[in-house]
Amino acid sequence: MISWRKHYKQTLIAIGLLLSTSASIYGQDGDPKNGEKLFKxxxxAxxxxxxxxxxxxxxxxxxxxKTEGGVGKDWLHKWIKDNKALRASGDKYANExxxxxxxxxxxxxxNLTDKDIDDILAYTTNPPAPEEKKTPEATPSTEATTASASDKTTTNIVIISLLAIAxxxxxxxxxxxxxxxxxQSEDLAGLNETRVKSFSEIYQKYHxxxxGIIAILALLATYGIWNWIMWIGVYKGYKPEQPIYFSHKIHAGENKIDCQLCHSSAKYGKVSEIPSMNVCxxxxxxxxxYNGKYMEPGKDKAFYDGEIQKIYAATGWDPQKAxxxxxxxPVEWTRIHNMPDFVYFNHSQHVVAxxxxxxxxxxxxxxxxKIDVVCKACHGKIDTMNVVQMANDFTMGWCIECHRTTEVDMNNGYNKEYFKNLHDKLKKQYPKDGGKITVDAIGGLECGKCHY
Incomplete structure (x- = not known):
């Protein structure tokens, strides 16, 4: 009986040592995969x-x-959880x-548990091999397919045109x-006698x-000149190359960055400024x-990394010394949208009110x-553009048409109070669409609103 109890106690001690050793090993090694998630x-940042x-x-x-300060994982646990307290305790290595x-x-x-920290340290000691990314070149893009089809069509048109000319x-x-x-025949003499010999004779005969032809040509020429004059300064589709490549598709589209994070003055000022490089x-x-999944056709990771280095050069940032x-x-950006000096346009009025x-x-x-952000009404779906372009005409007629069709929100707190005594009058004065009030009804077509 005594012998059995003795062996029973030894067995429990052995199991306890085994479990404690296993726990110690697990805590020491950690889980690198979970550590990678926690690290990210x-x-x-x-x-x-x-x-x-x-x-x-x-x-x-x-x-x-361990090499520099002669400390181990226990020290790292203290440093990660509360490095301020560790420094305040007078720890020499922490202050160094x-x-x-x-x-x-x-x-x-x-908030990190001891196991979380062990997992992170396991990841920093033995990070898992990165998964291979699929290269975008593996699947032909829609743009490339469209371009190929367009080239083929152009070639066919050229061949048909050459055959027609031949x-x-x-x-x-x-x-x-x-x-x-x-x-060389005798019939030519007879034809010469009946042929009209001068342009004046032709004109007299068919004046x-x-x-009528001259009048039509004059009208067409007048229309052409007028049309040309009316489109001076209209640059819809204009998309110049910039000194530093910036893809709105990557920033606003893929990463969902709010427009006003960079263009902050659009909400509070007249002009939506070009962001400072410090914002970048x-x-x-x-x-x-660049470690994103999206790659524009014809560009690779090295291209994007090179553009980031241009940002560092512009701001004077040394990434090695941080x-x-x-x-x-200074970066000489090429401006795309620019109102003439005689036009007043307030961004905040449109973005807020x-x-x-x-x-x-x-x-x-x-x-x-449909759009979900007010900016897209004028600037187009900017979150799909790799290179920003002018998406609309930005003519006076384009603005007036918008004022004639955009209904004013009379339930808006500002409008409800400001136009308190005008609601009934405006509804009677502008009965279209069941009394709906558009921007032109509250002064949206007055010349002095935009020209001063």
């Missing part, structure tokens, strides 16, 4: 594995802190790191041969027809290479091409 969610961003590279950080990286405050992560030349040669034979650096200070050098290179009214009006007129 918590660390990538300031760190990368293989290069310095705001903070140091974290690949092999466990071995590095703080001084080394320009006293940049690191976030604290009290047939015409053969016909002319045959007729010339007939004329030569006719000139009514001639005057809010994100690209930590994004030094600091500004002070040597900047008229936002929902403009969206509703546009979607009503374009049920198959």
């Amino acid at each position: 969610a918590n660390c990538t 300031c760190h990368a594995l293989d290069k310095q961003v705001i903070g140091p590279p974290l690949k092999g950080v466990v071995d590095r802190v 790191i703080f001084e080394k990286y320009n006293k940049t405050e690191m976030l604290v992560f009290p 047939g015409l030349l053969v016909w002319i040669l045959i007729k010339l041969r007939q004329l030569v034979k006719l000139g 009514f027809v001639g005057k 650096m809010n994100c690209h200070r930590t994004i030094s290479e 600091q500004y050098t002070g040597k900047t290179q 008229g936002e929902q009214a403009i969206i509703n009006s546009f979607n009503k007129k374009n049920p198959n091409n």
